[in-house]
Amino acid sequence: xxxxxxxxxxxxxxxxxxxxxxxxxxxxxxxGTLADGAHANWRVRSGAEDQKEERAAYRASLQSEExxxxxxxEQDRLDFQHEIYLFTMNGRLGRAPVRExxxxxxxxxxxxxxxxxxxxxxxxxxxxxxxxxxxxxPGRRPTSPSSGTTSKRTPGLPGPQLDYLHLRFTICCFDxxxxxxxxxxEHLAPGGWIEFYDPSVSYFAVDQPxxxxxxxxxxxxxxxxxxxxxxxxxxxxxxxxxxRDAGFVNVAEERLILxxxxxxKDERMKEFGGMxxxxxxxxxxxxxxxxxxxxEEEEEARAVEEAxxxxxxxxxxxxxxxxxxxxxxxxxx
Numbered sequence: 001x002x003x004x005x006x007x008x009x010x011x012x013x014x015x016x017x018x019x020x021x022x023x024x025x026x027x028x029x030x031x032g033t034l035a036d037g038a039h040a041n042w043r044v045r046s047g048a049e050d051q052k053e054e055r056a057a058y059r060a061s062l063q064s065e066e067x068x069x070x071x072x073x074e075q076d077r078l079d080f081q082h083e084i085y086l087f088t089m090n091g092r093l094g095r096a097p098v099r100e101x102x103x104x105x106x107x108x109x110x111x112x113x114x115x116x117x118x119x120x121x122x123x124x125x126x127x128x129x130x131x132x133x134x135x136x137x138p139g140r141r142p143t144s145p146s147s148g149t150t151s152k153r154t155p156g157l158p159g160p161q162l163d164y165l166h167l168r169f170t171i172c173c174f175d176x177x178x179x180x181x182x183x184x185x186e187h188l189a190p191g192g193w194i195e196f197y198d199p200s201v202s203y204f205a206v207d208q209p210x211x212x213x214x215x216x217x218x219x220x221x222x223x224x225x226x227x228x229x230x231x232x233x234x235x236x237x238x239x240x241x242x243x244r245d246a247g248f249v250n251v252a253e254e255r256l257i258l259x260x261x262x263x264x265k266d267e268r269m270k271e272f273g274g275m276x277x278x279x280x281x282x283x284x285x286x287x288x289x290x291x292x293x294x295x296e297e298e299e300e301a302r303a304v305e306e307a308x309x310x311x312x313x314x315x316x317x318x319x320x321x322x323x324x325x326x327x328x329x330x331x332x333x
Contacts, residue, residue: 078110096193096326101163168197188329195326198236206317214306225293236323248327260318
């Protein structure tokens with residue numbers, strides 16, 4: 001399908017494009033699931049004050065040594081990325097049809113805001129986020145021993161108790177994603193779900209080629225630098241393959257098309273494009289460590305400056321793919 005056709009009606013509930021793949025065999029009913037917001041806390045509250053208070057309470061609950069691992073600027077960037085996530089997910093906290101999950105783990109959790117918001121207050125549950133620090137909700141203690149510690153190299157997972165394992169924005173993480181997936185399979189309970197939410201680093205433009213554009217060159221160099229240290233920035237397109245190889249069933253992939261600057265005519269999507277622009281400009285800086293592996297210092301500064309200029313140019317109708325991939329461990333496993 002041509003890119004311009006793929007991008008038509010982009011803002012209509014972020015419906016996935018024609019490349020959606022889904023396995024239907026023995027698919028469970030989605031009634032009462034995390035994805036459909038059947039439980040109030042599985043869908044984010046819409047009140048701005050509620051979200052502000054929730055975030056403040058969470059921040060206050062962190063230990064000082066944990067806060068030191070992230071600057072305030074980086075915490076704000078990651079929380080803003082969460083708002084983008086909610087926009088694309090229509091306020092939901094997951095796509096997988098998870099039913100009554102008791103033990104939930106968020107890998108590479110960032111500030112932990114996703115893990116905090118997935119804790120239903122009406123029934124016992126463990127919902128925790130793990131990177132190199134603890135990120136539990138304020139005032140809550142885990143009700144089961146499912147809290148493990150994960151890192152961005154090789155996650156350490158708890159015992160085979162998990163009902164739902166959530167990973168997002170992990171394209172820069174892990175020495176071996178297939179190994180992570182295999183370990184996830186071991187530690188999920190039968191019938192448990194794993195879900196990825198990851199973007200492509202590469203860009204394309206509606207109605208025009210990007211050959212020779214600075215933003216395309218920047219993305220290519222970042223990919224090149226990442227491969228030099230074992231980080232494949234395009235790996236999201238292989239999640240379906242790796243999940244099937246590990247033994248997962250009911251594998252589904254949704255590939256969303258997101259505008260990366262404010263070129264859309266629809267006001268809602270124009271606003272979202274502005275949000276994406278802010279995020280993409282921050283990303284250009286954050287991925288500098290991979291860019292430096294592919295270019296000299298003087299070329300790095302020029303590549304960043306020119307890529308940012310392309311992003312700000314709304315005459316370039318820039319887009320990128322977002323992959324949402326989820327799968328289930330067989331009930332008989």
